[in-house]
Amino acid sequence: MGIDRVRWGIVATGNISTQFTHDLGLLPDDAVVTAVASRSQDSAQKFAAEFGIPHAYDDYRRLIDSGEVDVIYIGTPHPQHYAVARTALQAGVAVLCEKPVTLTAQQARDLIAVAAENNTLFAEAMWMRTNPVIQALFEDLGSGSIGEPQQVVADFAFKLQKQSHKPSLPVRLLDPALGGGSLMDGGIYPATFAYMALGRPAEVRAVGSLNEDGVDLNVAMAWRYESGAVAALTCGLRSQNPWVASISGPDGNLQLPHRFHHPEYYVRTTASGAERIAVPTHGRGYHYEAAEVMRALRQGLLEVPALPHAGTLEILELLDETRSQIGVRYPGDDDDLSG
Ligand SMILES: NC(=O)c1ccc[n+]([C@@H]2O[C@H](COP(=O)([O-])OP(=O)(O)OC[C@H]3O[C@@H](n4cnc5c(N)ncnc54)[C@H](OP(=O)(O)O)[C@@H]3O)[C@@H](O)[C@H]2O)c1
CATH class of the missing domain: 3.30.360.10 (Dihydrodipicolinate Reductase; domain 2)
Known part of the structure; x- marks a missing residue:
């Protein structure tokens, strides 16, 4: 990809987006947050003011289409991850998405395929792996x-x-x-x-x-x-x-x-x-996963070695099986994404 500065866009302005964006500030100047999007302009602007972010949008899609970001971080609740990640990957914008990356293994499989089709990096923000x-x-x-x-x-x-x-x-x-x-x-x-x-x-x-x-x-x-x-x-x-x-x-x-x-x-x-x-650590620890994403982007990889697709997918398959045994159902369980 040949990028020096990696431009991050933050999707959603809740709890974890705040912590992640704070930790991004611990990285050298080659990590910049250029945009934030919220469902509300007010929230986006407050978040932008708190972190000194130049662009604030009242719609996630506007951020994806803005041309201002190389990679988005998705910090919405889990049911919203799939649609936002899919839209970004189809637009060729790299994605680091909070865990669980989707509600079902089927959705994760689809995102991995869409990422490959669009030659775009996709990773689950399983920060524990990069600690x-x-x-x-x-x-x-x-x-x-x-x-x-x-x-x-x-x-x-x-x-x-x-x-x-x-x-x-x-x-x-x-x-x-x-x-x-x-x-x-x-x-x-x-x-x-x-x-x-x-x-x-x-x-x-x-x-x-x-x-x-x-x-x-x-x-x-x-x-x-x-x-x-x-x-x-x-x-x-x-x-x-x-x-x-x-x-x-x-x-x-x-x-x-x-x-x-x-x-x-x-x-x-x-x-x-x-x-x-x-082992010496600093910050809360979200910058470690961000640094791995940036390294992979610079190497032109579609997958972050420390955040492997196979792990994301197999764990969601195990969670699907667990939910089925204990009787927890989510929207999307019956969807057929195969076609
Ligand atoms: N890695 C970690 O350590 C960690 C820790 C906590 C949570 N998480 C993960 O991060 C995700 C978000 O958790 P959170 O604790 O940050 O949640 P949260 O504080 O409730 O924030 C979620 C944000 O998502 C946006 N959103 C979009 N659609 C929404 C809807 N229908 N209802 C509510 N909010 C909606 C909202 O931002 P806008 O209004 O700005 O659009 C909201 O502020 C979850 O998937 C969770 O598993 C990870």
């Missing part, structure tokens, strides 16, 4: 320090407070129309962690407790592998969990502390004792 501590932990695992992994345990549950950060908005996590539920919002992290450690399981079993609107509030997943390895994964919105993760093998284990998906250190325990391994 330096997580990367160090998986290098450690790959070096054989604990032997072949046999068990993964990971947990992502917190008590949902009723008030959203913007009281005028519905509480997204409890709204079926906004893709509510703990699995797609939080459970995707333990699922990704286990997938990174062990790959795709041979068997998935899941149980879940749903509220009267069909939104999952508590989910437990058990994954089994042909190798004999297993994973036990939980997520929920009803309890303050330890929010930790571990990988264990015959020679020891690697443990991540509270908020395991963006840690500051991990602990390796082997026969020689427990060692705390810290």
Whole structure:
């Protein structure tokens, strides 16, 4: 692509867009935010003023068509990801889209195909994968320090407070129309962690407790592998969990502390004792994924090596299967995108 400065456009002005845009400011001057779009001009202008962004649009499509951006970051609720990402990819604008990148594996498969057809980069913003501590932990695992992994345990549950950060908005996590539920919002992290450690399981079993609107509030997943390895994964919105993760093998284990998906250190325990391994990080950690996207754009890649399409797709297939077992349905489950 031969670009020196990468021009970012931010789609939506909510919680995560704010955090991501803040972290973009931690990158060198070669990352510039040139535009923001919101459903409301007022919100777009406030966001633009907060971050010094020159162009503010009251429509996502106008940002995509503006010619002012190389890549968009999509921070809408999950059900809106698919249409915005598809429009951008068809226009040849690269996309970094929040997790889960779509509600269904079928939609993700379609986006990956549209990205290829349009020779345009597409990535899921699974920021955990680009966190330096997580990367160090998986290098450690790959070096054989604990032997072949046999068990993964990971947990992502917190008590949902009723008030959203913007009281005028519905509480997204409890709204079926906004893709509510703990699995797609939080459970995707333990699922990704286990997938990174062990790959795709041979068997998935899941149980879940749903509220009267069909939104999952508590989910437990058990994954089994042909190798004999297993994973036990939980997520929920009803309890303050330890929010930790571990990988264990015959020679020891690697443990991540509270908020395991963006840690500051991990602990390796082997026969020689427990060692705390810290890796310097800064910011909240969203700039690491942004830097990977920029590197891939400069190399003319359609896929960000640290945010692989296969992982995005296979994890959504596992989440489809989990939702079907626990009875969570989303709009789009019955759509046929094959034609
Ligand atoms: N990577 C992470 O750490 C992380 C953390 C939290 C959330 N997320 C993901 O990021 C996405 C957004 O989460 P969030 O917590 O930022 O949500 P949020 O605070 O509710 O913001 C979502 C924004 O999307 C836009 N939007 C478009 N259509 C909407 C609709 N029908 N209803 C409500 N808002 C709509 C709104 O912006 P405008 O009004 O400006 O258009 C809204 O402010 C989700 O997919 C979530 O899974 C990721």
